Amino acid sequence: MKKLLFSLLAVAAMTSHAQEYFPNNDDISAVSSASRAITNATIITAPGKKIENASILIKDGKIVEIGKNIKIPKNALVEDATGTFIYPSFIEAYGDFGMEKPSRTSRGGQQYDEGRKGFYWNDHIRPEQNAIDFYEYDEKAAKSMMEAGYGTVQTHLHDGIARGTGMLVALNTNGDDSGRVLKNSNGAYYSFDRSSQTNQSYPTSLMGTLALLRQAHFDADWYAKGKSKTKDRSLEALNNTKNMVQYIEAGDKKNILRADKLGDRVGKQFIIVGGMDAYEMIDDIKATNAQLILPMDFEDAYDVTNPYQEWYINLSTMRDWKQGPANPMMLQKAGINYAITTHGLKSPGDLKEKLMRAMEYGLTADQALAALTTVPAKMLQADAMIGTLEKGKLANFIVTSGELFDKDTDIYENWVQGSKHQLKDRSILNVDGTYTTSLNGENYTMTISGDSKSVVVKQDSTKLGSKISRNGDWITVTTTQKDTTDKSYNRWNAKLGPDNSMISGKVYLADGTERNFTARKTTTDEKSEDDKKDDEDKDEDMAMKEMGPLTYPNVAFGSITKPVAETILYKNATVWTNEADGILENTDVLVKNGKISKVGSNLGAGGARVIDATGMHLTSGIIDEHSHIGIDGGVNEAGHNSTAEVTIEDVVDHEDINLYRDLAGGVTTSQLLHGSANPIGGRSAIIKLKWGYKPDEMIYNNSPKFIKFALGENVKQSRYDNGVRFPQTRMGVEQVFEDYFTRGQAYDKSRGTDDFRYDEEMEVISEILKGERYVSCHSYVQSEINMMMEVAERYGFVLNTFTHILEGYKVADKMAEHGAGGSTFSDWWAYKYEVLDAIPYNGAIMHSQGVVTAFNSDDAEMSRRLNQEAAKAVKYGDVSEEEAWKFVTLNPAKLLHIDDRTGSIKEGKDADLVLWNTNPLDIQATAQMTMIDGAVFFDIKKDEQMRAAVKKERQQLVNEMIMAKNKGLKTQAPKQAVKTLYDCDTIEW
Structure with a gap:
């Protein structure tokens, strides 16, 4: 690490000269203090503010005067910039310019590093890092950024969850760090990414990262x-930087909302990188009031010419390519303040192409310029010196050949702190364009592009083989001859005219004759038929720039509008009430205002939508007590043996297609559980599967509090080669519970004392001990089930649910006495050592002993057919159909303490209903309609229409991608987007 001592730097020094008080033994001549003036340019002083025929006067790195008819000192160095444009140079708000690359270590090692005593216990929290300690000016990287238009960059070490401070640097290669370091400590940085400098295991998940950030701020x-x-x-x-601007790199839209929620919890308004x-x-992000630093790494089109590879790409990814470039324009319309960053691009030079794609969707040049200049300047609290061209500000500007965002515009010079960095000689005119001439009765068009690097020549409509070279204002074009097979060539040698409107010279024909020619640049009105055809193609491209459908969620099978509660009357159904009335034939159910309004016969419709349910069965929605679908960033926080501080509610994924598939299987409620990597896992999320709603709207209001415990092979790491964490044995698992419950008791006793330290993990342990949070415990072996009940009884609480519980039949009487329920698999056995004694009669036996018994999935595929799993209780144990159906409806509702809201068909309960084509326990049963809170979230007829719509939209996007490839646009190979299907023991390091 380079410990550069910048504390004595004159931070406000704006010149490119060395520090004036340094000894000078080499040069006794006076340093010139002459002014410099650039005249006769079109100057854009700020977005939307333009001065024609203007001049800019600079001295000592700052703008002295700017405008028309300014007074220029006699001794000033003057440059005539007629025909050029001057813009404020860009500002990079989220760079890693000049940063030393941190060393990388392997993951999954020790939990604590003894070598970091005196620092925070978690090595991914590194707010003590100062960018200036890792900084060394990088001329090569500076050149790349200057060529893209940048003059200033805020940089920091991109490593860790808490990353420390950033610094503001001028990209002045002609200067030194005494002047170009504008702010040596500017902004505090955070992210959701671990540090590469440590192999400390915690956190292993997104929810762990969020919990760690919360606790670090509580501790501060x-x-x-x-x-x-x-x-x-x-x-x-952390405390010393809390008054600085706070930045956090979040990533996608869901993480933006998570970052803002984190900020609300710890009292910070983050500027969020991502989105x-x-x-x-967009409405939810607008409501956060957060400013964004926006990456521009739009997807390239995929090469979908191979139909087998095309199916690797899901519809959501295809839409990303189509819709992503509209994002800046959409944010602009919504009034969301954002700066543009090159972060995520392969090279800063890719920025212009990305901006031009965004402009095709309506982003204006002024809006783009603001996002590159004035907005980041204000975000970085540096707008007093950079961002606009005004008297007294730094002379940071670029000189261009034309309007900044035109395709053929070049950046000639990038002036930083009044120091000129020439990128291209502006005395050499740009010859690019289309020229026409006639020769021997034939019409020729010559289209030069790529800054004179390529040329296309056509004789009438025939394209000729052609090459171009350039030397100053002279160009030489070699072309083949039309309608000949011999290798003979015409040579065109011409000079660019002074007004850039024509080229003239001689053509040396293949037969040895010479002809003078003048080719004039075509204007809009003079375009050739081929050029007009090209314009038609461009117009067709512009027609493609419509965003296409946005759905809720914006993936396949999303709806154009969010489902809303309806007034619906189901007529003549067979109704499985799960109440004392049992199963009712030819019965009506009225749904109104999201509730079950009436159950009876011959009910009046009023203004209700009537559904003829004759011959069909109406049930309450299926409830999955144990699911791992709809989770982002890992199902296990495996870094510690207790992670009560984490919660699945932080990481609900409302776009997981498995939610929709579960709806098609009649599921309306799921408990999303933490995995089984540790004895005390994380907190649950109990959700209604409101497909198209955001995560917070899916979570039950006033949700019952649950946490996941686990026993057995997973928590003692029997099947991990690198297990280093305590416990390693089943008796160690018991000791973990003893230790944490003892600590929880001590924590409660310390409340109100002077040295009380708020600990989110201990708060949750305290809730368990007080009976305020229910436990769902992953379990298999009877000895551990008995142990867990005994431990709970010693500490005065009841285990709510043993889940999996495949040896529950051995201890069912003790479970009933303790008050624990059982949520099990219908017929799983022998898939690992500790389930060798599992039997398919387990559920029926527990039920017979008075244990509230449910069947769960723990599996994204099984959760779609829990109706069939319930039927297995009839086969294995002769449970009645009515009671077997309760195994997946009312009983899990009781286990989750939501049976007052759902789980049966009763007046006043939530209208969470499923209409089946036949008896729901029949192997042929399929859900025809699934309703939650009175809104229809799955309809089998609508599903058929959506399948056709998805197919049609995919084909449209395939055609557009093939068209893009045929036009020579960049494409990428198809890649399969695979979402991890989480199980209890899934760990993502």
């Missing part, structure tokens, strides 16, 4: 009160 507040007995440089740094797909949740 506690530390600031002077209660710690030891010094912690990390917490001191390339923000347009999909």
